Amino acid sequence: MEDGTGTFELPGDALRFCDVTSLFTDAAADMEPDSMIFMEGFTLQDAMCALEIGEPRLDSGLVLEEERRPPFDPLTPLLPEELCWILDRSFSYETEFHAGNLLSHTVFTFLYVHHLPDIEPDLLPSTSGHDPLRPRELVTLVLRSAVQGLLKSCDLSWRELSKGGMQDTEDWQSDKCEISLLEGLPVNFVLSHLEEASTWLSNHVQVSPWNAALRARILLRKTILQIMHSDVCKDPAHYHRLVQVARQHLEYIEIHPSPEYEKGSKPHLTFDPYIGRRLNTFIPMRVIPVPSFKQTWDTIRRLLDGWRELTLLAQSNSISIWETVGHLRLWLSNPPLQTPYIRSLTQSTFYDGLLVLSKYSFQWLIDRFFFESVGMTFSSITDSINEEWRGEAPPPLKKVERSFYKLITPHIRALWYNPPRQRRHLMKSLVDWHALYDSLLEVTDEINIDALPQNHILTKLPYVALCWRLASVREVVLSGFQLELYVAEERSFAYWYATQILDVHLTCIDNLFAVVPKESNAYRELTFQSQLLTALQLMSAALFVVSMPLMSFEWERIRPNFCRRYKWAFRPEYENINAPVVAQPALHEFMQACADILEGEERTSPAESIQLALAILSELLRSQSFGGWAGYWEKERIQFVRSLADACANLSGLPGSAEELDTFNAKTLKWDPQVHPWFPALSQTSASNSKSGDVNEIP
Structure with missing residues (x-):
């Protein structure tokens, strides 16, 4: 520090500090101004990292007394x-x-x-004596x-x-x-x-x-x-x-x-x-x-x-089983998500860049996709298309195949990404799924559908791609709860939108029931999916209503948040596709649905919806009918269905009438991905306290 005479004093006790300025001055005497000396392997980045900035982790040159260690001798004898x-x-x-x-x-x-x-x-060297x-x-x-x-x-x-x-x-x-x-x-x-x-x-x-x-x-x-x-x-x-x-x-x-x-x-x-x-x-x-x-x-x-x-997956020739296992690993907290190494190895096992499961071609993959979806191969569907084709140009089957090639293997591999990356992949793939849906519509447009029997596959062919796309949209929306992306004000819309997606998905499944052979695994899988999605729809509808009080209803603030959250649904690539996008998020429809409930024009009972969902899930558990593509992982599907039933039980105290809705405190809903990835539990203690007042309070 300066002593007022233009000279500097050493800080602290002069007996404990020595002025080393001359050492650095003498060492740098032969150096030119602005020049630097580097040692091998030591860069400017290393020099900057060595500066003491108050963060012990960055000061790697500082060795505390408790960190000092004796010299290491690798030949020290060991017991x-x-x-x-x-x-x-x-x-x-x-x-x-x-x-x-x-x-x-x-x-x-x-x-x-x-x-x-x-x-x-x-x-x-050899030693004569040893212990x-x-x-x-x-x-x-x-x-x-x-x-x-x-x-x-x-x-x-x-x-x-x-x-x-x-x-x-x-x-x-x-x-x-x-x-x-x-x-x-x-x-x-x-x-x-x-x-x-x-x-x-x-x-x-x-x-x-x-x-x-x-x-x-x-x-x-x-x-x-x-x-x-x-x-x-x-x-x-x-x-x-x-x-x-x-x-x-x-x-x-x-x-x-x-x-x-x-x-x-x-x-x-x-x-x-x-x-x-x-x-x-x-x-x-x-x-x-x-x-x-x-x-x-x-x-x-x-x-x-x-x-x-x-090992079990490698012996499974079903892409639906691969998809089921990938989803179960994300939906179930026990067992926990596998290490990145295992998830990467699983992706490499499914597709090594040339073959599926090291032995199957893409033609097998597309045949398998349709066989597991509707009970018949793409080759047989292609034969039917060629027989019924009425267009002047050949049917655009190559375009359809290219779309499948672009979608299926990345879709299965993405199920073993980490959860945020998996969600991002699904969001990006939605345009490609819609393009495939449009291609199948293009095929059926040149066929006289009215002349075909009602149970002919060509009458419902586009629904195959639409079902897979809607499943991806549903996963994108619900995974937002698991990843804790939604703030309180966004939850009601997410549940409402999930309800709309599930409604369209159930309609698609109903259409496919007419063309899928009843004795096939595909039919059994559709039956399971229909029951499961119905229960999910009822639960989502109930949560949409009871989480409405968490919103501020300031639409001018909600609208920009909606545009940011759901920008994946309005990508410009959709403008290049002829078919209208199915099940798009619509804020104005949500606003109208909220208004109908608040004005009492729509009768709703969240408690009845939860009870009906629980009844469907309980029937599933009793019937032991868990689809046609569960295989070895049927027990884990049971575990997933049981977790949904437990979520219903945790929501058994929801209001059952308009009067109870008016006094319901939405703050009693507690979201915890460790309890359930998508649905909250109802805090019974908080719920009972809310009866006395302080209701519908915006947190």
């Missing part, structure tokens, strides 16, 4: 039980990488990752193979995730910090090392009684690597066996847990959560809370469950 703990912790960090965290914050904190050359047995309880092979053979297996598993996961099915930084982090994941090392080479380690553990009794527990961890690592390296479509049975073997090893590990060690012990020092300050990365430092071993094994069990489900 077998210590190695068990180390391997368990490496699994924990691997699961955190799969959860979307950076390698520098997870796997790369394992110091042996950076010292593989130092524990290469062929490069180490029989801590044989060097535990490090140079067993631990080294486990580290190689870990890195190779991360490499295979990285390769899968980088295919584009998952979004970098949104689902996962691709920064490798210029650290090798053994990209150039063959998987079979790593597997041979793991097998060698397993054999050594089996033959050396000096590591007893931990040899079996340690071997189970090595075999789990090996089996996981084998699963990741296998193609489920080529040999599903072998893939399934590997998953079962991995599950057996996991169960043995859980029965034989590793001992606990205090912080600062030898096993703990093999992990450095601050390794990021020594890696080439621009990401701020972050210490990831390490999950417990129980949480780690639960995560790995879910990973195995994902592989097992993939």
